[in-house]
Amino acid sequence: MVKDKKIKPSKELPLGFVDRKEKELLIRDFVISNIKEIMIKYGFQYLETPSFEYTDSIGKFLPDKDRPDEGVFSFKDEKNWLSLRYDLTAPLARYVAKNYLELPKPFKRFQLGSVWRNEKPGPGRYREFLQFDADYVGTKNLQADAELCVLISEILEKCGLDSNDYTVKISSRKFTDKLFEQLKIKSKEQISTILRALDKVDRLGWDEAKKLLGVGRKDKSGDYTKGASLNNDQIKLIESTLKSKTCNSEDVLEILKIFQAYNFTNYKFDPSVIRGLEYYTGPIFEVNLNFEVKNSKGQTIQFGSIGGGGRYDNLVSNFGNFDCPATGISIGLDRLVFALMQKKDFKVKVSRPVVICVFDKSQIKEYIDILNKLRDSNISSEIYPGEGKLKKQMEYANKISSPAVILYGEDEIKSGKATLKNLKTGKESSVKIEDLSNEIKKLL
Numbered sequence: 001m002v003k004d005k006k007i008k009p010s011k012e013l014p015l016g017f018v019d020r021k022e023k024e025l026l027i028r029d030f031v032i033s034n035i036k037e038i039m040i041k042y043g044f045q046y047l048e049t050p051s052f053e054y055t056d057s058i059g060k061f062l063p064d065k066d067r068p069d070e071g072v073f074s075f076k077d078e079k080n081w082l083s084l085r086y087d088l089t090a091p092l093a094r095y096v097a098k099n100y101l102e103l104p105k106p107f108k109r110f111q112l113g114s115v116w117r118n119e120k121p122g123p124g125r126y127r128e129f130l131q132f133d134a135d136y137v138g139t140k141n142l143q144a145d146a147e148l149c150v151l152i153s154e155i156l157e158k159c160g161l162d163s164n165d166y167t168v169k170i171s172s173r174k175f176t177d178k179l180f181e182q183l184k185i186k187s188k189e190q191i192s193t194i195l196r197a198l199d200k201v202d203r204l205g206w207d208e209a210k211k212l213l214g215v216g217r218k219d220k221s222g223d224y225t226k227g228a229s230l231n232n233d234q235i236k237l238i239e240s241t242l243k244s245k246t247c248n249s250e251d252v253l254e255i256l257k258i259f260q261a262y263n264f265t266n267y268k269f270d271p272s273v274i275r276g277l278e279y280y281t282g283p284i285f286e287v288n289l290n291f292e293v294k295n296s297k298g299q300t301i302q303f304g305s306i307g308g309g310g311r312y313d314n315l316v317s318n319f320g321n322f323d324c325p326a327t328g329i330s331i332g333l334d335r336l337v338f339a340l341m342q343k344k345d346f347k348v349k350v351s352r353p354v355v356i357c358v359f360d361k362s363q364i365k366e367y368i369d370i371l372n373k374l375r376d377s378n379i380s381s382e383i384y385p386g387e388g389k390l391k392k393q394m395e396y397a398n399k400i401s402s403p404a405v406i407l408y409g410e411d412e413i414k415s416g417k418a419t420l421k422n423l424k425t426g427k428e429s430s431v432k433i434e435d436l437s438n439e440i441k442k443l444l
Helices: 022-041 089-098 142-158 173-183 188-198 206-213 232-242 250-262 333-343 361-376 390-399 410-415 433-443
Strands: 052-054 074-077 080-084 107-116 128-137 166-172 216-218 224-226 267-269 283-289 305-311 326-332 354-356 381-383 404-407 417-422 428-432
Touching: 022 107, 022 128, 022 142, 022 333, 052 089, 089 107, 089 128, 089 326, 128 142, 128 333, 142 166, 142 250, 142 283, 142 305, 142 326, 166 173, 166 250, 173 188, 173 232, 173 250, 188 206, 188 232, 206 216, 206 232, 250 267, 250 283, 283 326, 305 333, 326 333, 354 361, 354 390, 361 381, 361 433, 390 404, 404 433, 410 417, 417 433, 428 433
Parallel strands: 166 267, 354 381, 354 404
Antiparallel strands: 052 080, 074 080, 107 128, 128 326, 166 283, 216 224, 283 305, 305 326, 404 417, 417 428
16 A cells, blocks of 8 residues: 655745845844934834734725735635735824824834735845834924934934935925826826836836836736826826926925925935825835845846835824824835845854853753853853764854853863863863853953
């Protein structure tokens, strides 16, 4: 009788997901610590919302489909569809609506959390990534919009970028609203398609974006995206308008005056900045890098923005009769870290434990006494956690880049001295147990 062959699970990750190693995570921790420091200085409150929301609360769903899968990961819980959050803004709007009476107005909050997007991944773009958001909720004051751009700049420079490494681009949805009036386009579906196409200009260039404004576009993989069905004259008007350098939008002009008061100059008016999310109602901004970014193969890639945001005065009112204008900005932290690692040589100090080698398991108390002395002195240390003779233990210590091993066999126990071996130099020294911590600190 032939036994059924056991099918082993795949060791590969789903497309758009990635394992992150220690160096990247430590740099990300460095970025996060700087963000928290600046947000406290600017007077923001820290908030965390759940990973899952009701699908209709986050707004990314198609009601005419059996499954609301447009851009989100969803499942049905009893009668309701739940989705992993697509961003941190919609959950904030839901939170404000739920706690409207208790919250101060304006409510200034920042949040750090993973978001998930059920979309086709690209260079530096993942289906799961860590995002940072800062928002003002409950104010129409454009001082809030201006300060978001200033604080993002302070974060980037505190993390190691120079002012010439990035530019904050600013525009307004009011600018595009006038354009749609000129084009005599009123269909929300067509406007959304146009906005999605224009949002890709930086990444694809105008020639390819025009295809998305017209009949449609097929990408290199063969996937076809239906276009906005505009005619050539309409496309030419859009291109000429969005290439204009003249700003006549009052909200943007007011923000630029506030920038002057801050002595903030690292910005650029750019009407081609189109945020794809349709809930923006006023000023919009985008943070772009000014240096080349390369992928793992050493190829220069179109990296696009690392963050952006804008004013969304109507989002909270979706949850009820709330007059709650708001503005916010976000950064994709994993994208920022990816870029920072290429721009700056981070001297990340990775702590590796000193390894206490095991000669005789019956002497475990002796090893633990040494271990406690080292850890009481805040020295990263461990008793060899595996099984095997000294050669295998030394291989382990070298593999994890341990700075030193402690040899404490029968002869050492009798003498009351341990042998300390520096794994960087290979030098061995005989050290009294009470002096081990000080000697180890010298070689760290």
